[in-house]
Amino acid sequence: MDKWRIRVILRAMREISMKAMLRLTGLSADLVRAWERRYGAVSPKRLPSGRRIYGQAEVRRLKLLAELVRQGHSIGGIAGLPDSELVELRAGTRVPSIAGSENLADDVRDLLRAVGGFDLAEVQLLLARSRHAMSPREFANFLVPQLMSEVGRLIDEGRMSVAHEHALSDLVRHHLRKIYEELEPVNGSLKPERRLGFATPEGHHHDFGLLLAAVGCRYRGECTHFLGPNMPAEALAGAARELGLAAVVLGVSVLPPEEIKVKPDEYLARLDAALPKRTELWLGGPGVSGLRRRRSARETWVFESLDALDGKLRRLRARA
């Protein structure tokens, strides 16, 4: 028979058996079947033999339901809600869910108008709507960069001030932070953990890009620890040791000369000296191009874009 082929196809489409689903969700077989039978909580596809197969969407939904039930919601009350409202329930924010996000460009345009008019409440609303209308990945990798670069352009043209930008930054960062929080893996993922730590060097206060990277990694199912900006080398090394980090992801920005307190190269030397031998160093951000090439026994990798980071994760995952 070509059962083998079926299996390969299933794996390729990320569709998994019940047992695998149970591992991912932490639920019991009887319970999931009861939820399905009594409330129609999920409707997994079936093999010709009648066996259930769960796709990514079902697993995600079951994880959501399980988490909400743990939080005190009654399964009967939430099993019928669509995914988007489950997410809202978990987030605790009310969002006037507009049907579908028509176009990324439209969303950006609306946001820019609201920012220009300093209507922060409206910006907040639009961001919330966009965040729920698209996937975390779309939000973090497309909408946010596009929005911020447009704002940068408008500032260059003198049609907006940095005040607009800062106020917007605070709101956008807040939403990214929420996404990061909500992506928290419920149960240990299938693979053994590869812990990643995120920080920016001492004197580097902007953790915007770092947050984007962390969101991307969580989205890929990595076990991430956000340690924050402005992290002294020795403290970061200590944290890496305590946490047993497989890699430290360092977000390096470009600072105006008068703000440089610790030279990036010096910082890296100190970090390299203090960091545990096995911990890899992944460097990203606008500031990496200016770094001197160092020689070190340590596995060091420079990524030029978030896509490159994403690619690396996919490669690592495929190998395992």
Next chain:
Amino acid sequence: MDKWRIRVILRAMREISMKAMLRLTGLSADLVRAWERRYGAVSPKRLPSGRRIYGQAEVRRLKLLAELVRQGHSIGGIAGLPDSELVELRAGTRVPSIAGSENLADDVRDLLRAVGGFDLAEVQLLLARSRHAMSPREFANFLVPQLMSEVGRLIDEGRMSVAHEHALSDLVRHHLRKIYEELEPVNGSLKPERRLGFATPEGHHHDFGLLLAAVGCRYRGECTHFLGPNMPAEALAGAARELGLAAVVLGVSVLPPEEIKVKPDEYLARLDAALPKRTELWLGGPGVSGLRRRRSARETWVFESLDALDGKLRRLRARA
């Protein structure tokens, strides 16, 4: 027969079961039912089976009632008031300086242990629990300062590193930011607006204290605009003009000499020159004591503590 299958899930969005409501409000089932039966404090909808379901409005109202009762109001006296008057009541009450000290100490202890073990997921959980178990004010004015000062002490003693502190800061800030967001004025139930803008001077990247101040002001029902840290004087002045701010609240921290890009006094001079005549300047934070006394036609006020800021708001409110 199969009544399960026939059963229609007719719960609308954002309506939650009693158990979930209890978690959010921190009240007990018996108590809520008593309030409902005796005073009609809330009137939750019912499922066909008779079970109560609570919407956003009811949860908010119960939280409000619980907080006011904790502050000494009698439930019988306030249970019948409309939401707007409850908010008004909260905005005008003097808050007891000590709020369940033994409980607070427990929370802080648990948090410190989790931080020390670098268990960020646990910290996140504990913060979320505390945030819901106490009023925004208790969280922002008691738990957060106590927690952070304890961490500072542990760092001085060498029992914690700044990495712990930064990772914790990120999480606490996130929760403060959420509180700020959730305090968004209900429905303009309060007095005509006195718009306040919040920022830190150029080069000052820490907006932790600023956020605390903003939360405090929103709690008092003020119309607040959080403009963010590191704000150039001219941009801030422009924002004040556009927004028609009644006052700019500036959070000044103490910077190590090598990080000072713009001297605070110079910054203030520039700000004073650019700011609209009618906009007041409220200065707070650890850095205000080092400021030179300036002469200016502008109404300028220096506050030494968050309590002082709170007091000013109450005085303004009482006058109106």
Next chain:
DNA sequence: ATTACTTGTACAAAACATGGACAAATGGCG
């Protein structure tokens, strides 16, 4: 043959409703 999974039924525990009772706290009032 063993394991994993199916459907259907059954049952016990948890959650919740109602109404009543009770003691501690509160607040006049003589």
Next chain:
DNA sequence: CGCCATTTGTCCATGTTTTGTACAAGTAAT
């Protein structure tokens, strides 16, 4: 101050609904 009525949080008894888990009997996969 003592005394009494009221307020208020908590607890209990009893019945119903909801929900998690167990099990039997049969089928597919390894």
